[in-house]
Amino acid sequence: MIGVFDSGLGGLTVVKELLLKVKGYKIVYFGDTARTPYGTKSPETVTRYAVENTRFLLKLGAKIIVVACHTASSTAMPVLKQTFPEIPFFEVVTPSMEKALRLTKSKKIGLIGTRTTVESRVYDRLFAEKDPEIKLYSNPAPLLVPLIEEGWLKKPETRRIVKKYLIPLKMRGIDTLILGCTHYPIIKKLIQEKAGKRIKLVDPSEEVASNVANFIEEHPEVKTTLETNGLEIFVSDLTAYFGKIAEMFLGRKVELKKVSIEEMVNF
Amino acid sequence: MIGVFDSGLGGLTVVKELLLKVKGYKIVYFGDTARTPYGTKSPETVTRYAVENTRFLLKLGAKIIVVACHTASSTAMPVLKQTFPEIPFFEVVTPSMEKALRLTKSKKIGLIGTRTTVESRVYDRLFAEKDPEIKLYSNPAPLLVPLIEEGWLKKPETRRIVKKYLIPLKMRGIDTLILGCTHYPIIKKLIQEKAGKRIKLVDPSEEVASNVANFIEEHPEVKTTLETNGLEIFVSDLTAYFGKIAEMFLGRKVELKKVSIEEMVNF
Structure with missing residues (x-):
């Protein structure tokens, strides 16, 4: 499974490209809508959130993590790679x-x-x-x-x-x-x-999806661990309006599943 | 002490009015900048944050709580009053x-x-x-x-x-x-x-400050428990830019003190 997270729903533009370029593998997305936006928060706070989001996706079975958030990509990568040294990370x-x-x-x-x-x-x-x-x-x-x-x-x-x-x-x-x-x-x-x-x-979105596609083709040992097909989208907060935003970013209707920050952190 | 909280720094417009209309009492403000904005989050999430913010201000010594956030005022008041029945609450x-x-x-x-x-x-x-x-x-x-x-x-x-x-x-x-x-x-x-x-x-901001001023005059038993003078401003996240925003809302320079969500919740 490919795990993707973002501070909100914008990272679904990355999922949209992954669905085009990395066909056939399961993708699980986590949008941290309860703590969005990251773009106005301090680097320490963003880094802590990124670690929590990654841990949640790994527990769900992710073998690859795509950080589909520029703020987290800009600030959290050194800590993420140090905390989870065995995981291939992609950032934007x-x-x-x-x-x-x-x-x-x-x-x-x-x-x-x-x-x-x-x-x-x-x-x-x-x-x-x-x-x-x-x-x-x-x-x-x-x-x-x-x-x-x-x-x-x-x-x-x-x-x-x-x-x-x-x-x-x-x-x-x-x-x-x-x-x-x-x-x-x-x-x-x-x-x-x-x-x-x-x-x-x-x-x-196009660039990171191409990189993930190349990586999977070049790493059969990772490729064989990825589950096939399916898209699951978790959000840490859910309002009626989020469904509309998600549809705008993904280009099609989609079900959003709520997981609270507590559930996510203690998963 | 009068405790005031908001999802971010906008509630400082209420503090500005309180400083004009309720002279001489200590005010402690908590701006939940790590979890801002509340205006796009679900009522359950906003209510939980409001309870945490109130508990933090009470532990700091607040005798009156001003909910200087319309989203929290619109959604969290029944739970706040039920959770802290002895506290006078003011909302906007x-x-x-x-x-x-x-x-x-x-x-x-x-x-x-x-x-x-x-x-x-x-x-x-x-x-x-x-x-x-x-x-x-x-x-x-x-x-x-x-x-x-x-x-x-x-x-x-x-x-x-x-x-x-x-x-x-x-x-x-x-x-x-x-x-x-x-x-x-x-x-x-x-x-x-x-x-x-x-x-x-x-x-x-003007209306709630007038109400707080009237309440204090009419309730000497509360009035005598309030500490005098001073303004402290806590934020759950701090960036260089927040200082500028706070100054804009309050109309004067001010020191912001960082308290993380963990510190705040476990205070």
Whole structure:
């Protein structure tokens, strides 16, 4: 079984890509909707939540963990790998960084994400290690998550706010833009329109799903331990509205199962 | 000591009013920033958090509890009163309802708030009990909290979104508008501008602070147990940005003290 977690339901854009690229294996998703959002919380808090979420998915039988949350990917990976050294982890930051490196010609790359993701400076560090000539220009875009979760996908307010967030990046002459949050692929067309044709977008959901697919093909010893087929979605809090949001991200109707934080932590 | 809690820092607008109207008593505030927002979470989850927050403030010495959070005021009061029967509780819903009843002439009242507050229908029930002729028109305004927390208090996007939320209420001919979230007083001027002069605003922070002041004067047996002076602010998560938000709500610089959920629950 492939375990996937996110602070909320945005990580379902990763599940959607996994269902396309990693066909035939069981996926269990945990959306931490009782403690969402992670993007405004401190790195210590986010790391503790990430460890609890991982432990829950492992107890359910996960053999691979996909951290489908940029905030957790930016802050929690060292502790996760140290706490669960035998588990293959995939996160959403490195694959986007590598894809952007392959795409850019001007070596000027843009990034939008939550405040915590941008302020973690994880992309800055990764680019500096890989290619010191890369110039990364970041802009926190904290209103996009609430706008998307409201379903305001095409409203004029959303269009204006996207434009506003992109202006300082475009002024720097970027030719590649990393969507640094799993919510953003939902408004990819709008972001592309406001960014202009000259700028190539990097969609983290597509990149991480490709990496997981490659890993499984290259590791038959893991492949044989994965259960086949099925998708289960757990959330730590459930309201009527979450069903609609999940459907928006996954592109189809889906059942959400509630597991409280207490049940999850003591599972 | 007067204990005040909210899901985040918005309840500091209530503290600001308490400092004006209830001079001379110690106030301890708990902002549950690790689990914020409550406005998108289920009533059961919000109620459990409210009980934990209250217990923490009581252990710190609170003799009066102010629930400075509309979502908790809308959903958690029956359980809070049952769990702590000896404690005087103040919440932000009833005082606004009573003020609106005194203000309205057309008997058409508007309400904006988070999705959970509006969907709880607590205002509808309260008005139906007090005056069945009152027509309450509600519109969830979920983007206002993130816009305010971003400090986008006067940006054109915020102005447009406020206008959009108010249009359906104005079309109904309301003459009174309840600000059903402790964040909203921060943009009261903008809301008044978009509502128009004909509509009177009800600010929950002012109303609850007046009620607490009256209660203390009328209950000398409680008054004598209150410690004097001082303001302490605890938060369950702390980032550099929270200091700025707290200053915006309180109108002055303030020190935030971190207490983790574990420390708080096991205090």
